[in-house]
Amino acid sequence: xxxxxxxxxxxxxxxxxxxxxxxxxxxxxxxxxxxxxxxxxxxxxxxxxxxxxxxxxxxxxxxxxxxxxxxxxxxxxxxxxxxxxxxxxxxxxxxxxxxxxxxxxxxxxxxxxxxxxxxxxxxxxxxxxxxxxxxxxxxxxxxxxxxxxxxxxxxxxxxxxxxxxxxxxxxxxxxxxxxxxxxxxxxxxxxxxxxxxxxxxxxxxxxxxxxxxxxxxxxxxxxxxxxxxxxxxxxxxxxxxxxxxxxxxxxxxxxxxxxxxxxxxxxxxxxxxxxxxxxxxxxxxxxxxxxxxxxxxxxxxxxxxxxxxxxxxxxxxxxxxxxxxxxxxxxxxxxxxxxxxxxxxxxxxxxxxxxxxxxxxxxxxxxxxxxxxxxxxxxxxxxxxxxx
Amino acid sequence: xxxxxxxxxxxxxxxxxxxxxxxxxxxxxxxxxxxxxxxxxxxxxxxxxxxxxxxxxxxxxxxxxxxxxxxxxxxxxxxxxxxxxxxxxxxxxxxxxxxxxxxxxxxxxxxxxxxxxxxxxxxxxxxxxxxxxxxxxxxx
Numbered sequence: 001x002x003x004x005x006x007x008x009x010x011x012x013x014x015x016x017x018x019x020x021x022x023x024x025x026x027x028x029x030x031x032x033x034x035x036x037x038x039x040x041x042x043x044x045x046x047x048x049x050x051x052x053x054x055x056x057x058x059x060x061x062x063x064x065x066x067x068x069x070x071x072x073x074x075x076x077x078x079x080x081x082x083x084x085x086x087x088x089x090x091x092x093x094x095x096x097x098x099x100x101x102x103x104x105x106x107x108x109x110x111x112x113x114x115x116x117x118x119x120x121x122x123x124x125x126x127x128x129x130x131x132x133x134x135x136x137x138x139x140x141x142x143x144x145x146x147x148x149x150x151x152x153x154x155x156x157x158x159x160x161x162x163x164x165x166x167x168x169x170x171x172x173x174x175x176x177x178x179x180x181x182x183x184x185x186x187x188x189x190x191x192x193x194x195x196x197x198x199x200x201x202x203x204x205x206x207x208x209x210x211x212x213x214x215x216x217x218x219x220x221x222x223x224x225x226x227x228x229x230x231x232x233x234x235x236x237x238x239x240x241x242x243x244x245x246x247x248x249x250x251x252x253x254x255x256x257x258x259x260x261x262x263x264x265x266x267x268x269x270x271x272x273x274x275x276x277x278x279x280x281x282x283x284x285x286x287x288x289x290x291x292x293x294x295x296x297x298x299x300x301x302x303x304x305x306x307x308x309x310x311x312x313x314x315x316x317x318x319x320x321x322x323x324x325x326x327x328x329x330x331x332x333x334x335x336x337x338x339x340x341x342x343x344x345x346x347x348x349x350x351x352x353x354x355x356x357x358x359x360x361x362x363x364x365x366x367x368x369x370x371x372x373x374x375x376x377x378x379x380x381x382x383x384x385x386x387x388x
Numbered sequence: 389x390x391x392x393x394x395x396x397x398x399x400x401x402x403x404x405x406x407x408x409x410x411x412x413x414x415x416x417x418x419x420x421x422x423x424x425x426x427x428x429x430x431x432x433x434x435x436x437x438x439x440x441x442x443x444x445x446x447x448x449x450x451x452x453x454x455x456x457x458x459x460x461x462x463x464x465x466x467x468x469x470x471x472x473x474x475x476x477x478x479x480x481x482x483x484x485x486x487x488x489x490x491x492x493x494x495x496x497x498x499x500x501x502x503x504x505x506x507x508x509x510x511x512x513x514x515x516x517x518x519x520x521x522x523x524x525x526x527x528x
Contacts, residue, residue: 122465134401135433138521139493140463140471145479148461156459156504200479201462248439249432249488253459253481373459373481374491 004270005388007094008226008233011040011219012345018183018331020213021115025056026068028110028215033069036217041230042104047219049075049096049105051089055118055334056111065108075102081243081377082369083282086218086337088379091239093220103222107341110215111333120211120334122199132246136374144208144285146373148200150253151287155202157254157302160290162202164305166193168286169206169328171313176325178315178355183212184329207286209327209336216338218345234348237362237382238269245375257378258295258366265380266297271362273298276382278347278357279319279364280340283326292366296380320357323347337367337379348385361386396516398470403518409448410434414520417512419451421486432488453510454527455484462499478502482524496525 013035015028023031029052037044050073052062062078065071075096079088086107093105113120121143128137154160170190176182188206196205226233242260244251266272279298283289290304298319299307307313313321322328324343327336344363346352362384370376403411410433413420422431424438425445437444460480466472478494480502494502495511508524515521 119467123467128399129402131407131435132433134407136491137399138401138515138519139479139491139523140398140466140468140474140477141479141491142463142466142468144465145461145463149459149479149481152461153459153504197464198462199465201464203461246489246491248429249490251489 001098003094003098003239003268004237005223005235006098007220008223008235009218009341009345009383010221010226010229010231010233011036011042012342013039013217014181014339014342015110015215016181017214018212019114020112023112025054025110025112026065028112028213029065029108030069032110032215032217033106033108036106036219039231040219042219044069046104047071047073047106049073049093049102051077051086051093051105051107052109053078053080053085054109054111055113055120056116073102075105083284083335084337084367084369084377084379085335086341087365087367087381088241088377090218090220090236090341090381091241091379094236094239097220097222103225105220106217107220108215108217109335109338111335112213113334114211114213118211118334121208132375141374142200143371144200144203146371147285147287148203149373150291151202153253154287154291158305160305162194163190164309165207165286165290166190167308168283168289169193171308172283172322172326172328175315175323175355176329178353179325179330182325182330183210203285203287209284209332212331212333214331214333216342218338218341232349232385234345235384237271237384238265238267239379239381240264240268241377241379243375243377253373254291254301256291256295256372257368257376258292258380261378261380262296262366265382269382271382275362276319276364277360277362278323278344279321279366280344281321281366282336282340282368283322283328284336284368286328288368288372289321291372292368296364296366315355315357323352323355323357337369340365340367344383348383396470398515400516400519406436407434411519414512414522417520419453419510419522420448421451421488423447423449430486430488432490449486452485455482455508455524457494457502457504457506457508458483458489459504460494460502480524482508490522493523494525495523501526
């Protein structure tokens with residue numbers, strides 16, 4: 001069964017906060033839900049499906065959030081595969097709607113990662129109970145280090161340069177300057193990135209996303225219901241998800257989940273790379289964007305460094321990318337998949353203001369969750385504002 | 389007290405019945421890999437079943453303990469106990485001559501000397517009376 005235009009994003013709201021020591025995680029989530037439902041012209045009583053997970057949430061946190069908002073959904077999904085989770089939730093919600101399990105799904109995230117001083121990138125790696133952890137944690141892996149090892153190998157195999165990595169951060173900052181809610185809006189140069197301190201070689205501080213507070217929510221409903229609502233529907237065309245890990249010790253670490261999830265999403269959506277007008281690609285680190293673009297097939301392996309150069313990924317370039325400023329410059333409250341979906345929705349509705357991509361009809365969203373250098377997930381979605 | 393070693397603060401592995409033979413071999417300064425007796429697939433880390441064919445019939449193969457640096461990072465920032473006092477250190481994947489990649493540390497050299505493709509040899513680091521870690525140093 002195809003999911004093409006079976007469901008649509010009809011509400012989207014990004015919490016403006018970047019630092020909220022006076023709010024709780026559930027409060028940020030509930031305010032985000034309120035914002036997304038108001039955007040859709042729906043009420044909390046219309047919600048019969050709920051998807052959530054989070055860095056600050058227990059493994060049954062979804063139940064606690066249902067309690068907080070007195071929700072009694074008939075479809076729930078708390079798939080927890082890192083920052084990509086909300087992208088996967090959106091596909092699961094569309095499938096559930098198409099199968100008749102529910103009609104209107106709220107997908108929500110909130111976090112106080114910054115005000116609670118989570119050291120997500122450099123505080124060691126969470127976990128410890130799984131078999132694989134016993135062979136990793138004694139050696140001091142960090143999240144940054146995991147991605148840095150991918151960058152090091154990419155530079156070795158393909159000659160990718162620190163300047164090319166830095167270009168991703170520079171463009172993100174240019175976009176953030178056009179986003180009034182972005183946390184860091186002062187322009188930076190390639191030289192600034194290279195002069196920032198080394199966190200885990202070859203990744204500098206400005207190659208890394210920030211840690212902020214924040215939250216957001218989207219509302220997904222059936223295409224039939226979507227037609228009567230306040231905002232123009234953003235239809236889901238296709239989706240894919242995938243996982244990569246150490247593969248019993250034989251993995252090629254430059255083969256990432258995006259290769260599998262991207263191919264599935266393109267096949268299922270029935271569109272090609274030429275049809276993509278803009279992309280939201282998880283930018284936990286600058287290398288994440290370059291490796292993802294290659295694995296999604298926007299360029300060949302090894303060409304990612306050249307691809308991101310020369311303004312191609314600016315909002316007015318050939319493939320506008322992360323037009324809100326991304327996790328590098330706008331916000332990154334521990335997990336960023338939600339904000340990829342919200343910005344793609346804004347672009348497809350023509351609501352992106354100074355950074356609006358011209359004639360934006362089709363957008364690709366790709367979330368990466370976990371660590372590229374050990375275990376990670378990839379979730380790809382292709383969205384369109386065209387009714388058919 | 390002067391001369392007395394500080395308590396080991398880095399994370400230690402949880403030993404259980406599935407992984408104990410491997411850790412006990414390391415304690416004897418021997419590095420082993422597993423091979424499936426049915427399909428022949430090698431695997432690291434050790435586990436009870438072959439992930440290729442799900443067979444439980446496993447043999448232990450003694451590794452030569454030599455390989456090359458597959459990739460690495462010099463870690464300058466890690467707030468975790470034990471590591472915050474050990475910066476900078478090299479986190480790396482070593483590809484053993486048997487073809488399997490292991491996450492490890494490269495030791496006994498300056499971090500700036502580490503290169504991808506550099507030949508390395510295992511060094512057994514007895515971090516506690518119970519636990520020995522397989523790290524690697526430049527091969528002479």
